Amino acid sequence: MSSNTKTNTLSSSSSSSSLSHEQKSNGVFGDVYAILKDVDILPNAFRFQLPHQAQDFLDKREVREFMSGALAGAMTKAILAPLETIRTRMVVGVGSRNIAGSFVQVVEQQGWQGLWAGNMINMIRIVPTQAIEFGTFEWTKRGMASLQEKWEQNESPKLQIGCINLSLSLSWISPTAVAGAAAGIASTLACHPLEVLKDRLTISPEIYPNLGAAIRNIYKDGGIGAFYAGLSPTLVGMLPYSTCYYFMYDTIKKSYCLTKNKKSLNRPEMLIIGALSGFTASTISFPLEVARKRLMVGALQGKCPPNMAAALSEVIREEGLKGLYRGWGASCLKVMPSSGITWMFYEAWKDILVVQKGISL
Structure with a gap:
């Protein structure tokens, strides 16, 4: 050459x-x-x-927000899978009653890989769940804000009852709160069967050794309905959790930026504010989370409460009021870093896929 x-x-x-x-x-x-x-x-x-x-x-804003949520959820779950395993075991009353004891017990019985039990289905679950959740949240929030603006521009309708005139304004409704509730409901309805599979693989790997066996056994025991065990309490519990979770993050974020005269948060600030939002939402809705888990895995022990109220009564009768918060420490240990890391990753991916690409509203 x-x-x-x-x-x-x-x-x-x-x-x-x-x-x-x-x-x-x-x-x-x-x-x-x-x-x-x-x-x-x-x-x-x-x-x-x-x-x-x-x-x-692929250039649509909604699609890129879905992608951002999916990537953020997958990355977060890969990091925090061991905490999810310990939290699930403690919430449903399997094994040790403390975090350290549960950790040691899992390692002794199943080895280090036991800490990632059910993680494959968890990853399969979290990608569509987070994509739907964040995508629905962003879309609903924009839609609600636009609706409020148009409503006010056209002057709010007025209702007259006798000598009383009432203005039907939408300004008192928080678009963030409505969007948070919608996000939680949409993701739950779409992905609840994957949550059931994940919990069964985590709690009873000897009965459900792999995904295929779990699907066959659950369908054999209860048909299609078994994949939606605990759906009602999940939806009821999701409303306060999801509403509070998104509302707290958005409110704290705006207040902090206003106080510090900043246009946006840096990554550590996103991590901290996301963790605080998750902590608050989890604390408020945790008793409903306990009832939900009882209903979802109760069949494994041969005693499944008929409804959420019965599950809550059973917990109070057996363990007192403190039983409603059994596993709360482990839950916070998982929820706080999970929420913080998820928001940090989501905002980062949204910056890459949406903001820096100049995708329009």
């Missing part, structure tokens, strides 16, 4: 490398499909062009 040929080859390679680096830096990581589509050093066999419809779909 001649010297000129070598020089041209090196120049071409350097130019392609520079182009690739520039494309990546434009969007921090860039879009994977855009990088693969435009980099010249890829062989012809690996080049592809997305249809315009697909590219337009």
Whole structure:
């Protein structure tokens, strides 16, 4: 090969490398499909062009918010799976009654991999759950804010009862609270069967050794309805939790930025505010979480309460009022870092996929 040929080859390679680096830096990581589509050093066999419809779909704000939620949830669960395992065991009353004892017990009985029991289904569960939850939250919040604005611009309708005139204003409704409730309900309805599978794999790996066996055994024992065991208390418990969780995060975030005269939070601040939001929401709704878990796994012990009220009564009768908060410490140990890390990852991915891409509302 001649010297000129070598020089041209090196120049071409350097130019392609520079182009690739520039494309990546434009969007921090860039879009994977855009990088693969435009980099010249890829062989012809690996080049592809997305249809315009697909590219337009991927450029929608809602789709990118769904993607941000999915990525944030997956990354968080991969890190915090051991805490989820210990929390679930303590909430349903399996094994040791303290965090350290439960940790040691799992390792002794199942090895270190036991701390990640059910994590595969947990990962499968969390990706659509977080995608639906964050996507629904953002979409509903924008929709509610737009509705309130249009309602006020057109002047609120007035209701007259005798000599009393009432203005039917929507300004007292918090778009964040409504969006939080909608997010929790939507994600629960869509992904509840995966939650049931995850809990069964975590609590009884000897009965449900893998996902396929869990699906067969649960269907054999109770049909399709068994996959929705505990749905009612889950929805009831999700309303205060999800509403409070999103409302607290959004309120604290805005108040903090206003106090510090900042436009946005840095990553550590997101972590702390997210953790506080999760702690508050979990504390308020924890008794309903205990009832929900009792209903979901009660069949394993041959005594499944008929409804949420019966589950709560059973806990109080057996353990007193403090039984409603059994496992609360382990729950906070899991919920606080989970909430903080999830919000931190979500805001980071949203910055990459939405904000820095200039995706419009």
